[in-house]
Amino acid sequence: VEFSVQAQNSIMAREGRYPHLKLLILQMLELDPRPAFQKRRTPPGSLKSQGSQYGFKLFEFDVKWEIRDEKFHVLDVVDL
Numbered sequence: 027v028e029f030s031v032q033a034q035n036s037i038m039a040r041e042g043r044y045p046h047l048k049l050l051i052l053q054m055l056e057l058d059p060r061p062a063f064q065k066r067r068t069p070p071g072s073l074k075s076q077g078s079q080y081g082f083k084l085f086e087f088d089v090k091w092e093i094r095d096e097k098f099h100v101l102d103v104v105d106l
Contacts, residue, residue, distance in 0.1 A: 027055045029100045036103040044085065047103070051089055054082065055098045071096045 029037070029048070037048045044050075058065055059082050068075035070093050079092040083106065090101040 027052050027098045027100065028094075030102065032102050033100040040087075040103070047084075051084065051100060051103070054084065054089070055091065055100070058098075070098070 029051075034048075037051070040047055058070070060080060068078065075093045076096075077092060077094065079090065079101070081088050081090045083089075084103075086106050087103050088106055089103050092099050092101060
């Protein structure tokens with residue numbers, strides 16, 4: 027899991043209220059929160075999955091991420 031500069035800045039801005047936000051996002055993405063059919067059809071290492079963008083709700087945030095270079099890359103963390 028990698029974090030963009032924008033995502034890191036968004037997380038740092040929320041550290042006071044959510045001190046372990048980055049760790050929690052990392053743990054969520056390590057579980058690959060995509061639906062099971064997508065995990066089977068397009069594993070992170072496949073060419074078809076590269077550039078696919080997703081999001082998940084965490085607290086009052088939308089965590090935006092994509093698969094890039096066979097890794098999960100957090101693009102941003104925005105308020106809902």
